[in-house]
Amino acid sequence: MNNPVYKFLKTLEGKTLEGSPAPITGWLKGKLTHVSVGMATVEYIVRHEMTNPLGTLQGGIFTAMMDDTLGVAVYSLGKNRFYTTINFYTDYLGSAVENDHIIATAKVIRHGNTILNVAVTVVNQEGKLLAKGNSNLVSKEIEGWVLPTFEGFRSPE
Numbered sequence: 481m482n483n484p485v486y487k488f489l490k491t492l493e494g495k496t497l498e499g500s501p502a503p504i505t506g507w508l509k510g511k512l513t514h515v516s517v518g519m520a521t522v523e524y525i526v527r528h529e530m531t532n533p534l535g536t537l538q539g540g541i542f543t544a545m546m547d548d549t550l551g552v553a554v555y556s557l558g559k560n561r562f563y564t565t566i567n568f569y570t571d572y573l574g575s576a577v578e579n580d581h582i583i584a585t586a587k588v589i590r591h592g593n594t595i596l597n598v599a600v601t602v603v604n605q606e607g608k609l610l611a612k613g614n615s616n617l618v619s620k621e622i623e624g625w626v627l628p629t630f631e632g633f634r635s636p637e
Contacts, residue, residue: 483556484558485556485557485558486515486516486517489512489515489552489556490515492512493514493515494511494512494513496509496510496511497509497510497512502548505548508541508544508545508548509524509525510522510523510524510549511523511524512552517556517557518553518556518557518587518588518591519553519585519586519587520549520553520556520585520586521549521584521585522549522584523581523582523583523584524545524581524582524583524584525579525580525581526576526578526580526581526582530578531577535577535578536576537575537576537580539570539572542572542610542611545582545602546568546570546584546611546613547565548584549586549600550586550598550615553587553598554596554598557588559619561619561621562619562620562622563617563618564617564620565616565617566595566617567615568613568614569613570611570612570613571611571613572611574604574608574610574611575610576610580604580605581604582603582605583602583604584600585600585602585603587600594618594619595616595617595618596616596617596619597614598615598617599612599613599614600612600613600614600615601613
């Protein structure tokens with residue numbers, strides 16, 4: 481397999497995703513627990529600043545975690561294309577509170593020439609389903625744009 485992005489992501493398994501070109505990834509502090517081509521699992525710890533007045537994980541942060549995870553799954557494809565979200569549907573089925581560990585898993589369901597469809601599930605540390613989502617992303621070609629790189633990763637010449 482000639483996919484240097486996937487090979488690089490494999491080296492990050494078990495590590496916190498730091499140095500990402502997406503600042504939100506650093507703020508969320510997710511730990512990549514598994515990656516395969518088109519699939520990623522990231523574990524997050526709910527911090528106080530992520531909660532709403534009820535003390536539960538705020539919905540926008542919940543979805544940001546899901547979006548962050550699907551970004552890794554899409555990135556793992558190793559395509560030198562930019563994908564932007566055109567819709568994102570989230571069903572909240574449970575809640576998480578401060579110090580909870582939640583695990584998001586994203587899988588590319590359909591990889592067309594222009595549109596990607598990605599499904600995401602989120603469970604808590606006991607395996608209870610907390611949320612599920614589905615997103616469609618459209619491929620954009622931007623002249624001069626190349627895959628963003630993580631610190632220490634260099635695209636092959």
